[in-house]
Amino acid sequence: MKIALVGYGKMGKAIETIVEAQGDQIVARLEEKPTKKNINEADVAIEFSTPQTAFDNVVACLELGIPVVCGTTAWLDRLPEVEKICSHVNGAFIYASNYSLGVNLFFEINKRIAQLMKKYPDYTISLEEIHHTEKKDAPSGTAITLAEEIIPIYHMDGWKLSSDVSSSNQLAIEAKREKDVPGTHTVLYNSEVDQIEIKHIAHSRKGFASGALVAAKWLVGKKGIFTMKDVLGL
């Protein structure tokens, strides 16, 4: 598989380490918008860049006929436009706020626990995410995905970036930034007498990177718009 890395920062480099070990080929390492000239006939593009550049990069790949695996967060207000373009060009696109197998299992666990806990109003639900200090967005895309799966179950009015869990019908997400933390997400159920937590701790970026590569291999040869639920059969 010939892979173009669109975005060659922390994630691009983590993916490169795994690709080199498994015998696939990286044909482009881009820190600019993909073009016919710089994408080097890649079979698939893996896009981890910035919230400001992801949309243009994804559209450029689709218009060049290259399937795209995108992991960049905080640009999703434009996802409907990408979906329209992908259908128009009969392309292939996958987006996930988090590509790691563990987090995708955590998403399923989160929904099941929320279904159980909503019957017990003594418990107040909230979310916490912790990431490295270089992270550009808050809350994390993963925390938003967790929230979006809880909100319909609890009939809440959306989420808010706040440590104040008490005052409204919005799900509070607290975002903390600490040196070198790859990504930790916790869903908390707190009552007067006790607290229940479910937590996913990424030990490194390896899980995100290997999941993105699994998604890339799965996507090549397909047409359509997909998520990690399709890739993992969840």
Ligand SMILES: NC(=O)C1=CN([C@@H]2O[C@H](COP(=O)(O)OP(=O)(O)OC[C@H]3O[C@@H](n4cnc5c(N)ncnc54)[C@H](OP(=O)(O)O)[C@@H]3O)[C@@H](O)[C@H]2O)C=CC1
């Ligand atoms: N879905 C998932 O599983 C995961 C998602 N992420 C998300 O991925 C994104 C990237 O994370 P990370 O690798 O840590 O970030 P980094 O800041 O380490 O890397 C981003 C890279 O993109 C480059 N870049 C800037 N402009 C462009 C452009 N126009 N086209 C292509 N590349 C460009 C930057 O270059 P320069 O520094 O020169 O500006 C930088 O090298 C974030 O949104 C993060 O939240 C992260 C981990 C897992």
Ligand SMILES: O=C(O)C1=N[C@H](C(=O)O)C[C@H](O)C1
């Ligand atoms: O920026 C990061 O590092 C991460 N971003 C993703 C997110 O916003 O959820 C995934 C992971 O938590 C690491």
